[in-house]
Amino acid sequence: MSEGGRPLRILMTADAVGGVWPYALTLIEALGARPERFEVSLAVMGPRPSEAQRSRAEALPNLRLFDSDFRLEWMPGAERDIERSADWLHDLAQECRPGVIHLNGYAHAARRWPAPVVAVGHSCVLSWWRAVHGTSPPPEWSNYGRRVTLGLARADRVVAPTRAMLRALSYHYGLPRGGRVIANGCALGRFAAAPKEDFVLAAGRLWHAGKNLAALDAAAARLSWPVYVAGDVRHPSGRTIEPRAAHALGTLAPETLAEWMARAAVYALPARYEPFGLSVLEAAASGCALVLGDIPSLRELWERAAVFVPPEHPAALADAIATLMTDPRRRTALAAQAQRRAQNFSAARMAERYAELYDELTSARPATTTLMAGAD
Numbered sequence: 001m002s003e004g005g006r007p008l009r010i011l012m013t014a015d016a017v018g019g020v021w022p023y024a025l026t027l028i029e030a031l032g033a034r035p036e037r038f039e040v041s042l043a044v045m046g047p048r049p050s051e052a053q054r055s056r057a058e059a060l061p062n063l064r065l066f067d068s069d070f071r072l073e074w075m076p077g078a079e080r081d082i083e084r085s086a087d088w089l090h091d092l093a094q095e096c097r098p099g100v101i102h103l104n105g106y107a108h109a110a111r112r113w114p115a116p117v118v119a120v121g122h123s124c125v126l127s128w129w130r131a132v133h134g135t136s137p138p139p140e141w142s143n144y145g146r147r148v149t150l151g152l153a154r155a156d157r158v159v160a161p162t163r164a165m166l167r168a169l170s171y172h173y174g175l176p177r178g179g180r181v182i183a184n185g186c187a188l189g190r191f192a193a194a195p196k197e198d199f200v201l202a203a204g205r206l207w208h209a210g211k212n213l214a215a216l217d218a219a220a221a222r223l224s225w226p227v228y229v230a231g232d233v234r235h236p237s238g239r240t241i242e243p244r245a246a247h248a249l250g251t252l253a254p255e256t257l258a259e260w261m262a263r264a265a266v267y268a269l270p271a272r273y274e275p276f277g278l279s280v281l282e283a284a285a286s287g288c289a290l291v292l293g294d295i296p297s298l299r300e301l302w303e304r305a306a307v308f309v310p311p312e313h314p315a316a317l318a319d320a321i322a323t324l325m326t327d328p329r330r331r332t333a334l335a336a337q338a339q340r341r342a343q344n345f346s347a348a349r350m351a352e353r354y355a356e357l358y359d360e361l362t363s364a365r366p367a368t369t370t371l372m373a374g375a376d
Helices: 020-032 051-058 079-096 125-133 139-154 163-173 213-220 254-263 278-285 296-302 314-325 328-342 347-362
Strands: 008-015 038-045 063-067 100-103 117-120 157-160 197-203 227-230 247-250 264-269 289-293 307-309
Touching: 008 020, 008 079, 008 347, 020 038, 020 051, 020 063, 020 347, 038 079, 051 063, 100 347, 117 139, 117 347, 125 139, 125 163, 139 163, 157 163, 157 347, 163 296, 197 213, 197 254, 197 278, 213 227, 213 264, 213 314, 227 254, 254 264, 254 278, 264 278, 264 314, 264 328, 278 289, 278 296, 278 328, 289 296, 289 314, 289 328, 296 328, 307 314, 314 328
Parallel strands: 008 038, 008 100, 038 063, 100 117, 117 157, 197 227, 197 264, 227 247, 264 289, 289 307
Antiparallel strands: none
16 A cells, blocks of 8 residues: 555556446546545556546546557557557656556556556457357457467456456466456446336447347337437447437436436346446446346346346347336336345445555565455
8 A cells, every 4th residue: 555655656557448448437536535545647548538538537636647549459450559558658657656557458467567567357359259259269369369368477466357257367368376356346326216217228339249239129129118228339440330129329428328227127238248247237226127148247246136138039138128017026126136236346345455456466465366266
């Protein structure tokens, strides 16, 4: 922790594309509320943050924002950017002099750093490909696999948000030093149930195969309640993905999405791949009944607090939602159970676990956790 009253400085990486961004800002904000003092330099790669994202980041008093447009390690053409972005991070480390380097990625952990390194595995290409396509990825991903393997081997600590994700990392890349689970969290006080209305809500990029919202669009044609999907409808190729039966809300501000969740009776995410699922947590905290893809990570988090359906069967998804539509007692009971379960995943608890990890690293204590241990 802080020594002699000085704050612990953390150099953290992030991207503004998906769930890593809200995870990072939530964690930084929660660390700022702890009695220990933490100052975070957030190094953003990939597309630069939007104005709204930048404004939220700059409102946090314990955060300094540095952004770049280096390609992320999973992006096409990333090879030539990885070394350049690592050099940029090294320059930031010289400027910021962190006590801990918190990488929300893998490849950069292979470099030598002036402080202990935490590598957090939010997702990875090999496990995503297996979940979505049912096969190993094509050979062009072999260099990516080697980079991830080396980074995980050299990181001082490896963290994942679920046991399922930690197992995936171990299976695809090996974890010679083991790893631990620190569950993601959200600011639970920002989510609450309003009087529920008869509609189904989902959030995610409509074109994202892992989220599998195309299955929900297919199911929507069989449902009497409207189905709304919040999220980007523009594919990286530039084309727009329009749902056939569901209603696209587009990208919503976090506060607006929270209002939709407060009113939604059912939240559906028939995911094929979802290492944690922050949107599911937010929906649960908002008192939604959950209908989720039957995959290990979502089972791990929401067993007995959700209805699970095979991701590849839109008819089963439609039937599960229709059953809840006609059974308000069951719907209310499921929503209450999900809301109770959500209390296990607060931002404060996440920050506490990371503060313990940072303390372990800066105190040079030997690791006491092994693969699959330390789950929240």
